[in-house]
Amino acid sequence: MPVQFSETALAEVKRLVARYPEGKQKSALLPVLHLAQEQFGGWLSTETLDYVASLLQLSPIEVYEVATFYSMYNLQPVGKHVFEVCQTGPCMLNGSDEIIEYVWEKLGIRPGQTTTDGLFTLKTVECLGACGYAPMMQMGKHYREHLTRDKVDQIIAESRK
Amino acid sequence: MGRKLLLDKAHVENIRLYEVYRREGGYRSVEKALKSMSPDQVTDEVKKSGLRGRGGAGFPAGLKWSFLAKPEGVPRYLVVNADESEPGTFKDRYLMEFIPHLLIEGMITSSYALGSTTSYIYIRGEYAWIVDILEQAIAEARHNGWLGKNILGSGFDCDIHVQRGAGAYICGEETALLESLEGKRGNPRIKPPFPAVKGLWGCPTVVNNVETIAAVVPIINEGGEEYAKIGIGKSTGTKLISACGNINKPGVYEIDMTISVEEFIYSDEYCGGIPNGRKLKACIPGGSSVPILPANLLLKTAKGETRLMNYESLADGGFASGSMMGSGGFIVMDDRQCVVRHTYTLARFYRHESCGQCSPCREGTGWMEKILLNIETGKGKMSDIDLLWDIQRKIEGNTICPLGDAAAWPVAAAIRHFRDEFEWHVNHPEEAQTRNYGLAHYADPLVLTA
Ligand SMILES: Cc1cc2nc3c(=O)[nH]c(=O)nc-3n(C[C@H](O)[C@H](O)[C@H](O)COP(=O)(O)O)c2cc1C
Numbered sequence: 001m002p003v004q005f006s007e008t009a010l011a012e013v014k015r016l017v018a019r020y021p022e023g024k025q026k027s028a029l030l031p032v033l034h035l036a037q038e039q040f041g042g043w044l045s046t047e048t049l050d051y052v053a054s055l056l057q058l059s060p061i062e063v064y065e066v067a068t069f070y071s072m073y074n075l076q077p078v079g080k081h082v083f084e085v086c087q088t089g090p091c092m093l094n095g096s097d098e099i100i101e102y103v104w105e106k107l108g109i110r111p112g113q114t115t116t117d118g119l120f121t122l123k124t125v126e127c128l129g130a131c132g133y134a135p136m137m138q139m140g141k142h143y144r145e146h147l148t149r150d151k152v153d154q155i156i157a158e159s160r161k
Numbered sequence: 162m163g164r165k166l167l168l169d170k171a172h173v174e175n176i177r178l179y180e181v182y183r184r185e186g187g188y189r190s191v192e193k194a195l196k197s198m199s200p201d202q203v204t205d206e207v208k209k210s211g212l213r214g215r216g217g218a219g220f221p222a223g224l225k226w227s228f229l230a231k232p233e234g235v236p237r238y239l240v241v242n243a244d245e246s247e248p249g250t251f252k253d254r255y256l257m258e259f260i261p262h263l264l265i266e267g268m269i270t271s272s273y274a275l276g277s278t279t280s281y282i283y284i285r286g287e288y289a290w291i292v293d294i295l296e297q298a299i300a301e302a303r304h305n306g307w308l309g310k311n312i313l314g315s316g317f318d319c320d321i322h323v324q325r326g327a328g329a330y331i332c333g334e335e336t337a338l339l340e341s342l343e344g345k346r347g348n349p350r351i352k353p354p355f356p357a358v359k360g361l362w363g364c365p366t367v368v369n370n371v372e373t374i375a376a377v378v379p380i381i382n383e384g385g386e387e388y389a390k391i392g393i394g395k396s397t398g399t400k401l402i403s404a405c406g407n408i409n410k411p412g413v414y415e416i417d418m419t420i421s422v423e424e425f426i427y428s429d430e431y432c433g434g435i436p437n438g439r440k441l442k443a444c445i446p447g448g449s450s451v452p453i454l455p456a457n458l459l460l461k462t463a464k465g466e467t468r469l470m471n472y473e474s475l476a477d478g479g480f481a482s483g484s485m486m487g488s489g490g491f492i493v494m495d496d497r498q499c500v501v502r503h504t505y506t507l508a509r510f511y512r513h514e515s516c517g518q519c520s521p522c523r524e525g526t527g528w529m530e531k532i533l534l535n536i537e538t539g540k541g542k543m544s545d546i547d548l549l550w551d552i553q554r555k556i557e558g559n560t561i562c563p564l565g566d567a568a569a570w571p572v573a574a575a576i577r578h579f580r581d582e583f584e585w586h587v588n589h590p591e592e593a594q595t596r597n598y599g600l601a602h603y604a605d606p607l608v609l610t611a
């Protein structure tokens with residue numbers, strides 16, 4: 001199936017490009033890659049990257065080098081729900097290691113892996129700017145903070161619904 | 162109780178909404194500046210205020226503004242740095258999340274002073290929901306005539322856009338941020354030229370932190386001299402501190418920079434002391450990049466003076482016995498915590514975030530991480546401690562951007578003040594392995610395969 005944005009997404013691309021001066025549409029690359037990731041199943045395939053390149057009139061390499069630099073772009077398929085648990089110092093002081101271990105135990109996946117049913121991916125990430133509300137993780141657009149084992153159970157149950 | 166200039170209204174119900182913000186006195190600074198002041202007069206007030214950049218380096222904001230080149234016919238830009246990725250720091254998030262119009266107001270007034278008709282907020286990609294909050298505030302401001310063409314009939318046009326990053330601490334470094342805003346990898350540029358001369362798309366640009374720009378609002382409302390009366394010495398005004406780690410009340414506090422570190426940690430108005438009857442062991446007072454201090458040097462300087470929460474006092478004693486104000490990320494460790502393990506997580510962070518342009522930083526951060534992991538998991542040798550010291554020294558000062566220094570300092574300070582803890586790990590390999598929950602088992606997969 002050829003990669004193609006919906007009409008609404010194309011309108012959003014147009015809005016994004018208009019925020020920069022004439023000829024500087026390359027500046028829209030990061031936001032457009034976010035949009036593409038949302039539209040195409042949470043990750044960016046080579047076809048998607050090529051599509052974004054043609055859309056913004058860039059050479060494919062300009063898109064590849066950006067997509068590989070930033071940690072939020074997934075270059076491999078991910079599960080429907082991605083648990084991105086922060087593991088940096090301040091979170092560690094408040095038990096992020098135990099949370100990572102618990103998710104691992106509960107879902108049977110190590111950091112970087114996806115469950116066989118394709119529902120969950122576990123990722124460890126570095127400081128997300130929520131150090132005062134540790135331990136925490138990012139799920140999609142939002143943060144889940146003050147995590148405990150019970151809360152993790154709850155989140156998993158919610159996601160399975 | 163200290164004065165609050167930024168967060169005094171943060172708890173007013175619905176202050177996120179334009180009507181409420183306006184009713185509480187919002188957008189007065191824009192009225193005052195555009196109706197009764199020239200752009201240079203606005204800059205002068207910021208100079209008089211003594212405001213120092215709140216992003217970490219503490220450079221005087223007014224002075225930075227006065228360096229902005231103004232060639233005829235070339236656009237100038239204000240770019241707000243909302244990348245906030247320094248471990249321990251979450252103050253800008255709080256400000257943008259709860260009182261977004263304060264940033265927008267500060268940006269309009271500042272854009273007027275700088276002559277920027279299109280200004281950008283570069284926000285870290287993970288703060289996705291805050292992008293919506295800011296865009297809502299911008300739309301409200303535009304709807305009410307504070308943005309757009311000929312604002313308040315002054316002839317000044319201004320618009321603001323929010324640009325979302327995509328996960329890279331290095332994009333907080335101002336030239337990497339500009340590269341990223343141009344749609345490229347976040348590789349810092351070689352300076353000079355500085356952004357004030359050649360910044361965004363090669364045009365003169367001022368990059369300032371969120372809190373710096375928000376502080377322009379009270380400075381214009383009350384006057385630079387009034388603002389400078391708050392605080393002490395070259396630490397004028399108020400400062401947002403994000404406090405975390407082992408304290409009873411983690412969160413964001415606006416402080417008057419005359420209070421002592423001891424008061425900040427133990428008083429109920431701020432951190433509320435250490436939980437579970439534990440004792441204070443150490444603290445990193447200004448974000449992960451600044452030197453860690455043991456409790457004795459934290460509360461009092463080497464000369465025995467009370468240490469205060471400000472730029473000068475936190476730095477008193479230099480790196481031998483002091484630290485830095487940095488970004489205001491205040492990380493507290495109680496007596497259960499392992500300094501080696503904490504330092505290891507920071508070394509991993511810097512290895513992960515190095516852009517890889519300079520060999521000392523790219524290679525050195527990787528080595529430091531591996532050696533620290535070895536020591537932490539009981540596989541280290543005594544000579545590794547000296548090797549670590551040697552590596553950090555060879556990174557510092559030898560790189561394109563300050564991330565190299567930022568990676569070196571935490572390691573140096575940990576060895577300087579807690580060498581016995583490193584030695585303990587080497588001398589007790591079995592205990593080192595088990596006592597800290599077997600950290601190596603879920604270290605970053607990259608490390609395990611390397
Ligand atoms: C590795 C690195 C990361 C940085 N991250 C940030 C950041 O997240 N936010 C910020 O305001 N400044 C950050 N800075 C500092 C900026 O380069 C710049 O000095 C600052 O945005 C200027 O604004 P200010 O003068 O208002 O502080 C960082 C610097 C370095 C070297």
Ligand code: SF4
Nearest residue numbers: 516518519522560562
């Ligand atoms: S010091 Fe590190 S992060 Fe900075 S430019 Fe060099 S390699 Fe990149």
Ligand code: FES
Nearest residue numbers: 086091128130131
């Ligand atoms: S260390 Fe986890 S959010 Fe900052």
